[in-house]
Amino acid sequence: MALHNDKGKEAEDLVKTWLSGKGYEFQHANYRYGHAEIDLIFIYKGLLIFVEVKYRSGTGYGYAEEFVDSTKRKLLVKAADHYIHEKDWHKDIRFDIVGVYRDRNGNVNFKHFEDAFY
Template identity: 80%
Template sequence: MAEHNQIGKETEQMAKEWLTSKGYEFLDENYRHGHAEIDLVFRFRGLLVFVEVKFRSGTGFGYAEEFVDATKRKLLVKAADHYIHEKDWHKDIRFDIVGVYKDRNGNVNFRHFEDAFY
């Protein structure tokens, strides 16, 4: 497995554990539909929450939320539509972004952007 893929898996696992510790109920991960993939899916306060996880080893090149462009958002919505239909979900949904940041000392911090787009 390429190093960036391994980092991605580890980052998603950290975000999954972090959100679970905040009361989110984990449902699914790496849900694929065509070329689209949803990193994590949770249930939280009656909502179905689709989460895009982004890792940054600093903020010099920008924050995580800046790397979810219009094309990526469109793919996420497409995959979410398929997931909703497949699971027969009839309640509200939300799209979140979780930025996972590692500082020079190796400390990990999270930034959670709820209802980041639609």
């Protein structure tokens, strides 16, 4: 596996643990439908939450949330629609982005964008 894939998987695991610690109920990781993939899916306060995780070792090239463009959003919505139908979900949903940032000392910080798009 390529180094960027390892970092992405590590970031997803960190976010899964972090959100679970905040009361989010983990449902699924790396849900795929066609060419689309949803990194993490949770239930929180009655909402089904689809989470896109973006890892950055710094902000020199931009912030994590800037890398979820309209094409990626459309793919995420398409996969979410399939998941909703598959699970027969009839309540509200939300799309979040979580940026994972590692500083020069190896410390990890999270930036959570709730209801980032739809």
